[in-house]
Amino acid sequence: MLLRLVALTLAATPLLLPGTAVTDEVQRDATAIVRDAVNHWRGVSSYSEMTMVIHRPEWERRMTIRAWTKGDDQSLVRVIEPRKDRGNGTLTDKNNMWSFSPKVNRVIKIPSSMMGQSWLGSDFSNKDIARADEIIDQYDHSLLSVGDIDGITVYEVESIPHEEAAIVWGREVLRIREDHVVLEHSFYDQDGELVKSLRSLEIGPMGGRTVALRQRMSKADAPEEWTEIRIVSIEYEIDIRDSLFTLSSLRNPRD
DSSP states (O other): OOOOOEEOOOSSOOOOOTTOOOOHHHHHTHHHHHHHHHHHHHOSEEEEEEEEEEEETTEEEEEEEEEEEETTTEEEEEEEESGGGTTOEEEEETTEEEEEETTTTEEEEOOGGGTTSBSTTSSSBHHHHHTOTHHHHSEEEEEEEEEEETTEEEEEEEEEEOTTSOOSOSEEEEEEETTSOEEEEEEEOTTSOEEEEEEEEEEEEETTEEEEEEEEEEETTEEEEEEEEEEEEEEESOOOOGGGGSHHHHHSOOO
16 A cells, blocks of 8 residues: 655644634634544554654664554553564553563553553553543643644644643643644643653554554653654454453463
């Protein structure tokens, strides 16, 4: 399949569109903008193959990964290559998360205290991989600006967690295209300092919809260190058996 990759320059802040006002109605739609972006990426169900590149100034590590998702709260991510990492997996089901390492032949439940820790040594955290819906129902969303990039409307949304929510971030800012593709997702600490950002570097058609084909996560205090996820293939709205999202499947792959 030939893919027309669209390179995006993400440094510039979108300009306010002429005649565009951030009305109360648009503000109320900020939650819908975020929700639609999450649903667009995830779909009702999905299967994807991707490569993950962990880059450091002194070295670079590459993995091949397969991932399955179903509904709002089930996902399974499994490492295929390199051989030494093959079989490492992560399972999420509702609010629970487990990891499996063939080297020690153990399934470990990830406690909430470890959700912010690195996943497989990458710049993604366990929470990032869990793909929880908390940003939809545990945050208040407001529209900061409406802009335009190459003729495509871009919404900039600020998401602030509810006071009672167990969220480590002080706020998050998302830049989302009108076709629901997230251009940039920035995470700020309680003091308002930028901690890390996830940027979409390439966007194009795959799996019957327009998606981010290459994304890079990097920390604000170490921009020379980053992790990229590159989508090789993806299918949406497919039949996936419930038994795939079990501890038995995590330990003994049968896919």
